[in-house]
Amino acid sequence: MGRRGPLGRSGRGVAVLLAGALAMAGTACTSQRTGRTGGAGPDGRVRIGLVTKTDSNPFFVALREAAKARAAQDGAELVALAGKFDGDNDGQVAALENLVQQGVNAILVTPSNSTGILGAIRHARDRGILVVALDTETQPKDAVDATFATDNVEAGRAQGRYVRAALAGREPRLLMLDGTPGGTVDEQRHRGFLDGVGLAEEDPRVLAKEPTNGDQNKAQQAMENLLQRAGDVNAVYTLNEPAARGAHAALQARGLAAQAVIGSIDGGCQGVRDVKEGKYAVTVMQFPKKMAEEGVRAAVEFARTGRKPSGFVNTGSTVVTDRPVPGVDSEDTAWGLRNCWG
Template sequence: MRLNPLLALSAFALLGHASAMAADPPVIGLVTKTETNPFFVKMKEGAMEAAQKSGAKVVASAGKADGDNAGQVTAMENLVAAGAKTILITPSDSKAIVPAIKKARDKGVQVIALDSPADPADATDALFATDNYKAGVLIGEYAKAAMAGKPAKIITIDLLPGHPVGAQRHNGFLKGMGLTTFEAKSNELAKPAEVVCMADGFGDQAKSQTAMENCLQKVPAVDVVYTINEPAAAGVFNALKKAGKEKGVIIVSVDGGCQGIRDVAAGKIAATSQQYPLKMAAMGVEAGIAYAKTGKKASGYVDTGVMLIAKNPVAGVESKDTKTGTDLCWGKK
């Protein structure tokens, strides 16, 4: 049977169009706070792995350090220009990034916050994150139980001023300690009398060590140290060890990264609240692919989970051991 040349040509054109579409995977941007923090390194790995399995393309960028809003704004603008239809972002400055997010959304780009919300939270289409206030409450409850009713002199090594994640973890920790604090929605850090020194370590080990050394100069005696994350906790431990004060001080933290769990097992950190950046990243990529296929955007807040990990359990506070923490660190299967 002889084919109509016009029909054959049309079929060929359609096949070529379908082939071109198949060869053009959806572009999903990932903008993290830094490229060096292990949490964000793992988040990037999770996004790349999820994209590879699903046939998407992830283009990753980051600020130079926590608080580098200008770097994140540039990264977002570049991603929009490169054709990204979804951008996943961990905001460094939750308020200052909002205009850039609005510009992207006005152009039809889906924007999802991972780990850290924008301010206001509905500036993004959705948020996939740990309940950071709960993470703080868990380590606060642990520290309180470990003190066995004794009054505590507390030092907090925080993130940076005005950041919602830093405030939520800090204030949640104080809530768990049974101290006067603010509620989860506040971006202000509470400072009850029991907190003898507060300093910002920017989530960085070296900066947190310096911050702790400065606190120890002001207040030589300390019982409990809250840290924003495990690199900060490592810096705090180094400062205490340098001063010959590492024994008998309870250090608590948040993240539950693989190195952090090793530090818990080694006794450097008493307990940490484990969260799952691989899960956040994978969910973000899945939402990006769904938007590319269906045009339907993700919405609202999705809690990606948190678990307390401790080497030595304390009465009245549920926790898992370091083997469990190692098996689950960063959300690996």
């Protein structure tokens, strides 16, 4: 689906040189496709591409900086690109095609659209490039060589278990601030939360749901709208910490903040401070630095030895709260501030 590679530039040579060049290029491509060698550049330097959903979200900033640091430590070069906004599939496709043209050895990608990017991934892999997903799985999962990510269903489940326990026997009156419709991470966290809190999708105790794209302002507006018909809310699911901040702001403006248990997922330093200050009760920390470091390590190993990673590698998550509840393992915000990102 992408543009042709650099072979097209050889048309100006004489016929004999052209044939030789094409034969050599064909041999090189065959070597890459078989995976016998990752094929570091002529200077021996490994080149790794990184494509994140955006370049401004603190989670992806932390992931990118950790990838750069690990690449420098391993003597590799990292080329970092990003979509313009969360959900910018076209921007990510263009970034992957750019990296293929640059001749990178491996591409690490956090897919905004787990199916929309498949053609670009297939094109890269057909060129012998290792492709590893970070943070977000593709659909199907084996569209990439491997995935290093949080188990988002389990992270959502941990949030749900905490919120249910924190209600201390009260029946939940739940509002859900989701992410981007159709997003893999969004769906996984939503589904995990409902499982953890013990409610079915259409349970009447789920009062309402609204997408927020993980944006604080959109989340605040969504919560303000929801509160007009669900002022008796006592539990709030949020996709991420910006959405949790928006939810808290709307509840506080209506004088309802004290009645609702707000849960979230991310583990950014601002989020941990929010929990410490009581803006929401809990966050489930994930570890973008570990995703990045493991992805770069795998990419360097592939480039130097031809060995590929495979399958899904869970990079872990931890419940962080200063109000522990029975049955949910957790760490306090002091631990959270030592281990947070962003």
